[in-house]
Amino acid sequence: MAQIRIENLRKEFGAFTAVESSTFNVEDGEFFMLLGPSGCGKTTTLRMMAGLELPTSGRIFIDDEEVSKKKASQRDIAFVFQMFALYPHMNVEKNIAYPLISQGMPRKQVRQRVSEVANILGIESLLKSSIRGLSGGDRQRVALGRAIVREPKAFFMDEPLGALDAEFREHMASELMSLHSRMNATTVYVTHDQLEAMQMGDKIIVMNHGVVEQFGVPQQIYDWPATMFVADFLGSPSMNFLHGNGTIASASTQVKMNETTINIPRQTETMEGEFAVGVRPEHIQLDDAASLRCAIKATEYLGTTQIVTATTEFGEVKARVASNLDVTVGAQTGLSLISDTITVFNKATGKALLSEANKAVLAHG
Amino acid sequence: MNFSVTEPSVRTKWFAGITVVLYGLITIIPLLWIIATGFKTSEDAISYPPKVVFKPTLEGYVNLFTTRTRVNQDELEDLPPPETWYEQLVRDRGQVIASPSRYGERFLNSLIIGFGSTALCMVLGTAAAYAFSRFRLPLKDDLLFFILSTRMMPPIAVAIPIFLMFKNLGLSDTHLGMIMLYTAVNLSLSVWLLKGFIDEIPVEYEEAALIDGYTRFQAFYKVVLPQAATGIASTAIFCLIFAWNEYAFAVLLTSGNAQTAPPFIPTIIGVGGKDWPAVAAGATLFLVPVMVFTVLLRKHLLRGITFGAVRK
Numbered sequence: 203m204a205q206i207r208i209e210n211l212r213k214e215f216g217a218f219t220a221v222e223s224s225t226f227n228v229e230d231g232e233f234f235m236l237l238g239p240s241g242c243g244k245t246t247t248l249r250m251m252a253g254l255e256l257p258t259s260g261r262i263f264i265d266d267e268e269v270s271k272k273k274a275s276q277r278d279i280a281f282v283f284q285m286f287a288l289y290p291h292m293n294v295e296k297n298i299a300y301p302l303i304s305q306g307m308p309r310k311q312v313r314q315r316v317s318e319v320a321n322i323l324g325i326e327s328l329l330k331s332s333i334r335g336l337s338g339g340d341r342q343r344v345a346l347g348r349a350i351v352r353e354p355k356a357f358f359m360d361e362p363l364g365a366l367d368a369e370f371r372e373h374m375a376s377e378l379m380s381l382h383s384r385m386n387a388t389t390v391y392v393t394h395d396q397l398e399a400m401q402m403g404d405k406i407i408v409m410n411h412g413v414v415e416q417f418g419v420p421q422q423i424y425d426w427p428a429t430m431f432v433a434d435f436l437g438s439p440s441m442n443f444l445h446g447n448g449t450i451a452s453a454s455t456q457v458k459m460n461e462t463t464i465n466i467p468r469q470t471e472t473m474e475g476e477f478a479v480g481v482r483p484e485h486i487q488l489d490d491a492a493s494l495r496c497a498i499k500a501t502e503y504l505g506t507t508q509i510v511t512a513t514t515e516f517g518e519v520k521a522r523v524a525s526n527l528d529v530t531v532g533a534q535t536g537l538s539l540i541s542d543t544i545t546v547f548n549k550a551t552g553k554a555l556l557s558e559a560n561k562a563v564l565a566h567g
Numbered sequence: 568m569n570f571s572v573t574e575p576s577v578r579t580k581w582f583a584g585i586t587v588v589l590y591g592l593i594t595i596i597p598l599l600w601i602i603a604t605g606f607k608t609s610e611d612a613i614s615y616p617p618k619v620v621f622k623p624t625l626e627g628y629v630n631l632f633t634t635r636t637r638v639n640q641d642e643l644e645d646l647p648p649p650e651t652w653y654e655q656l657v658r659d660r661g662q663v664i665a666s667p668s669r670y671g672e673r674f675l676n677s678l679i680i681g682f683g684s685t686a687l688c689m690v691l692g693t694a695a696a697y698a699f700s701r702f703r704l705p706l707k708d709d710l711l712f713f714i715l716s717t718r719m720m721p722p723i724a725v726a727i728p729i730f731l732m733f734k735n736l737g738l739s740d741t742h743l744g745m746i747m748l749y750t751a752v753n754l755s756l757s758v759w760l761l762k763g764f765i766d767e768i769p770v771e772y773e774e775a776a777l778i779d780g781y782t783r784f785q786a787f788y789k790v791v792l793p794q795a796a797t798g799i800a801s802t803a804i805f806c807l808i809f810a811w812n813e814y815a816f817a818v819l820l821t822s823g824n825a826q827t828a829p830p831f832i833p834t835i836i837g838v839g840g841k842d843w844p845a846v847a848a849g850a851t852l853f854l855v856p857v858m859v860f861t862v863l864l865r866k867h868l869l870r871g872i873t874f875g876a877v878r879k
Binding site for chain 2: 252253254273274275279280281283284285287289290291300301304305348352
């Protein structure tokens with residue numbers, strides 16, 4: 203298994219820059235998520251790591267060996283495609299055996315490896331069937347089989363669950379995770395689904411417009427987003443922003459917006475101009491006594507919780523509250539925020555201001 | 568009673584069935600007439616009213632493959648007895664076989680040129696279509712348009728330049744020349760058709776193969792080719808039919824050596840009266856290779872024509 207190091211990786215397609223100078227490490231055995239909206243450069247990054255695209259500049263190391271200009275086949279990696287890319291003119295067994303045959307492995311050994319893999323994935327009974335008749339999930343298993351049969355240094359997966367329907371995606375996600383914990387193979391996984399990324403990833407890298415926005419473990423990224431984009435992209439509903447204007451001084455623990463004062467973690471940075479106070483929906487409580495006033499606009503019932511949409515003078519806010527709380531649409535009430543979870547953003551740069559609370563997470567990046 | 572929306576009613580089924588049969592008959596009757604004429608005597612072939620029921624004879628086929636001279640009764644009696652059934656057949660008509668005709672040779676030329684140009688066209692066409700489909704090429708769209716534009720006028724419009732060119736290059740009346748000519752004419756069509764088929768094959772298949780340790784060329788012939796087989800087969804049929812039936816260039820550019828069957832068949836008419844059964848026999852035999860080829864690839868052809876119509 204392998205450690206992967208990416209240094210200043212950049213890719214241009216003509217005048218369009220798909221990936222701007224990215225640098226990050228994937229540790230040995232990690233389940234690594236490349237997360238971002240479509241067109242953010244995550245797939246291009248993965249394809250460069252796999253050798254399906256050549257980088258414009260920058261370097262890629264797999265186990266300290268530079269592979270930037272090497273052919274895909276020489277990198278000893280496996281790739282799982284979104285639409286599986288199983289060879290339709292071969293049956294399941296041949297599909298799984300294909301990479302081994304290309305390496306010139308003896309027939310007998312190939313058959314043995316294939317049956318081992320089929321056993322791991324629970325597809326022994328499918329070996330002789332044709333690809334055309336398989337369900338999406340079984341195709342996905344065969345595609346995984348073709349990847350793991352070679353015992354490569356790393357697995358690269360490009361939205362492998364994207365082609366499955368929602369119900370089955372859950373199931374395959376847990377199958378993938380248990381497979382990963384059993385094999386402990388370095389895996390780089392591209393997805394645009396933030397839930398999938400947080401659910402499965404050991405580490406997440408969030409990309410936007412070809413730029414790495416943030417890099418870290420899921421909880422850190424969720425709790426302490428480095429940019430407004432990350433704050434907005436992760437979480438459903440996403441982080442709320444209360445928009446204000448003024449000065450935020452270093453060491454201040456309060457921000458004053460019109461008549462309202464909001465407590466925030468002690469700041470270690472100073473800024474002046476437009477800012478946004480970011481708070482997660484679950485860190486907002488309905489409190490009639492609070493000074494931040496609002497009008498309830500709508501409620502969505504979600505079983506154990508409900509999402510309350512409220513209008514404040516600083517913008518619309520969504521709060522996640524217990525579903526047994528009685529909330530009347532149209533009512534006037536107040537919102538109290540859990541102050542030590544708040545991040546303040548400079549709207550001009552889109553970046554989070556450093557505070558005592560997020561310093562530890564954001565200082566290194 | 569069946570109220571299904573998708574199942575046609577009995578009346579619709581009958582109507583559709585009868586239409587198909589009628590259309591089939593209209594299409595096939597001229598063909599059957601040619602085949603039948605090949606087995607008639609010269610008199611039956613031009614009799615009026617036309618004979619539907621007749622006594623079949625192989626005279627047309629014998630005439631097709633031989634040249635004969637007329638001899639008078641005395642000379643005929645002096646000859647040794649005929650050794651073969653076809654010699655007998657000819658003598659019954661007061662003739663003797665002078666030599667074999669050149670039909671066999673012409674037919675062989677047709678096979679060499681027709682299948683040769685089709686094969687060449689498929690090799691070049693698939694390679695070009697693959698490049699157009701998969702690689703970022705400078706001026707790709709312009710090149711594709713340029714290739715198509717060679718089909719915007721009838722090929723025969725450039726007959727004179729081609730005639731002069733062939734003469735200067737020593738390609739006139741050679742197999743190679745005709746193969747190259749038919750390939751050039753067919754290539755634009757095959758590049759366009761094949762590009763469509765190859766576009767339909769997801770590029771991920773090749774990428775998977777590249778990662779699995781195959782070279783680009785191996786990925787091409789082990790993964791792309793088997794999947795493009797349908798497209799290649801149907802394109803090959805179109806190319807073969809053109810090259811096989813081409814008449815005008817064949818008349819213009821071939822004579823003694825590389826002449827194909829289409830310009831040869833009408834020349835039968837000029838030799839010793841209008842021998843329609845021989846012409847019909849020549850046409851019938853000429854049909855066989857294309858028919859065999861098409862029947863062999865029929866499965867692919869049907870799939871090829873509807874390829875890409877429905878997203879799988």
